Amino acid sequence: MEWKMDSSRQVDTLVDRLGAWASEPGPLYERLAGALRDLVTEGTLVAGERLPSERALATALRISRTTVVSAYDALRSENVLDSRQGSGTRVSASVGPVRSDGWASGTVANPMYQNLLRDTPRVISVACLRTPALEVVEEAVREVVDRDLPALMAEDTYHPRGLPVLRQALADRYTDQGLPTTPDQIVVTTGAHQAVALVAQLYLREGSPVVAEDPGFAGCLDLMRDRGAHFLPVRVDDHGIEPLRVRRAITEHAPHLIYVMPSYHNPTGTLMSAARRRELGEMVARYGVPLLEDSAYTGIRAEDEPPPIAAFAPRGAEIITVDSLSKVGWAGLRLGWLRAPTEIAMRLSRRKVLADLGSPLLDQAVAVRLLPHYDRLAAERSAQLVRALDRMEGLLRESMPTWEWRRPAGGAALWVRLPGVNAREFAQVALCHDVELVPGPMMSSSEDDRFSEYFRLPFAYDDATSEELVWRLSQAWRELDRHGPVVDDPVRLVV
Template identity: 80%
Template sequence: MDPSRTVASLVDHLGAWTVGDGPLYRRLATGLRGLVGQGTLTAGERLPSERALATALRVSRTTVVAAYDALRSDGVLDSRRGSGTRVSASVGPVRSDGWVPGSHANPMYQNLLRDTPKVISVACLRTPALEAVAEAVREVVHHDLPALMADDTYHPRGLPVLREAVADHYTSRGLPTTPDQIVVTTGAHQAVVLVSQLYLREGSPVVTEDPGFAGCLDLMRDRGACFHPVSLDGQGIDANGVRRAVAEHAPHLIYTMPSYHNPTGVLMSAARRRELGELSARYGIPILEDNAYTGMRAPDEPPPIAAHAPREAEVITVDSLSKVGWAGIRLGWLRAPTEIAMRLSRRKVLADLGSPLLDQAVAVRLLRGYDALAARRSEQLTEALDRTERLLRASVPSWEWERPAGGGALWIRMPGADAREFAQVALSHGVEIMAGPVMTSSGGERFAEYIRLPFAYDEQTLEELVRRLSRAWRELDRHGPAVADPARVVV
């Protein structure tokens, strides 16, 4: 198999490449060199033609030609007649099977590796700290620190007091849990990594929602997962679609986000949760339910899928404090059957020996006031959503969306537009957005008209964000997909 990069994939991974100083071709060359350096582009991989990349980036072909020439001069790229432009073999070995290691690095997270002060990036959700987080930190320092400092072990499964607090948290919500079922992780992200390592290998079939969360889908892709996407309705992932996928593909894992789905914000009904739990028990297929995408909440949120499943079902429940308390708290956990929790703990030991004890002590304090914390975050995000909807209706009335039941983003349809083209225009106006096709495991263009737009911003930032998006939309609407000048960043 020829290791070649599609133009859409390359554009997604380049992200906010126009930010910086110097000629535009130099900035493009720098962006491409960075992808090579981090392993997203690897030795022997073929790049798109100059014309195709120029069209996708909305720049002149001369800009791409000059960037490729600069990289060839530096030994990063090679060009041969009949084989196109490829990453030089000097950057590393080429695998004979054509698999491209590192090629699934998530474009959603590229902005985290850059300093882009002139760009408003809405690629990732932002959850600034609530005051309760600062209070919890103060309480840990004043009351818990001596005992914590005397603890000289790693606690790879998590501090016993935190595991007990998480178990009590689930039990109080209708899911009886013991501390032996809990593994504390460095964010929900690590929990998904551990589960993927346990269940998946090259070619493993996985049932996923379509669309879905690109961050976790890429973790599974790196394990070699083969996705079988199932659409959603108003109650969550379509149960009949899951049944068909189970019958046809015998999946190794079902991955779902019931509370709340990312990016649509759909809240899975209790009846749908019960159906999935029964499917897991009947066919012996594990379910990974990722409940970390919280923030704004519905008042009638059902208990996790595990609470609706028969005893013999194998359900792993993942959650964290990042969206509720603060994104800077890289502290999550998973709940699983005791034997599975122990197997996942062994992988946690190999990963990092254990999560930071100070963070865990803060999490204990936050869990004691979890309901008030969650209510405050939901109140903030509901107000932000109200502002966002008002601004969007006034500035881009042709955009369409359904108000989400929860979470922190809108899933917006732009009728008749190509979201990837709009992303390049938006970048020229100082906004980095995620086009819909990034948020799917199907690999198709079903969501070519969609973008995900987080709304967890202060009023001033939100107004500026919508202003820039409105200007970008008018430009695309008036001039279509003609070449624009991404060097211009509006601030």
């Protein structure tokens, strides 16, 4: 990527990739130099790639220009960077081959996943939603070990579509929800994330138009970007995605896929009404457009949650419904599934075989034990998160009374607005207080900064963590309000 005249979007891209750079020990300039060095080493920044000017990067990171100058100087001395009159600062040619497109293979656009690989225990990261295991999950694991292990060890196949008993149980559950389903329509996956990835592989190629909610879940948007998706963003209101705008996108752009999160939309927490689900189901059947329904973002649940969109759709609608036990049960249980028309399920099964031959049988056995208790599991998780939400809202009102949010219908996060403040700038200040945020633009399917004042704030924490998180955020907020850019500590800074 070329930073031409320090385009704000391109500078923001580098800032996002730097992640929690300020949380490392040592002088601030050394931390920045180390983060840039890591991007070069891992191939995210490649030989010949131009970096932003010192002033532009300092402004974006909310630090002094002196810090950026010192970081660049340190990397020049190591021959990692090279500066020439008229061409700015670039990654040195000695670090590796130049790619014609300026991108390294396997680059992950969203730092949510880059930062999962970094060991930063002091940092409270709100980039990913992690849920602790409930007692019923522990009980299921013990039952598998005590009762199911011999039979499981006797299995002599990978079961790439999933254990037959699990697929039957999932099919029965959908049928009970008013969506008649057979086991042949179920594919078990290694988490809902893999299910979405398989769907993206099946339907998308470079330039494929995709109708997506705006804002939306950054992780799945990135999966589709990686397949070359061209997003047709549709705003989300209090009842979910707006059907009239979806219809307009269908008739004007002939999308290859529609991607929605009807049950507790991430990040807004809205619940799509039954009327809209019916309208969407009928619409995709009429126009013959595949729809991916992501139902994996659970947490607080409403008693009147409608059935899946596919339950409202006429026969023949190409709707793939994705769900998971990771949020409602335990984040460490990487077990998801998809429900699709039989022919589509078989095509996705073939891609599943290529991906990993099959999901872990132990996890599937735990899921078999859990499904009969799913309603209890969901109720316990919901009650736990209602308490956590009440606590988080109380802390925020007391510490940051100017922040704005609407209590979500469900899910596990708040969509917070910072009136008049750029969330990217606040995120940089928060990093210096060991909190990693996800600014609104990172959760948008559009190309503008319409959510520049927003960030997502999970609340699925115990009281002690919530209190510490809000305290750190309050310190960052006061610092931003008083001083603007972060001021380097002259005692720690060595230039």
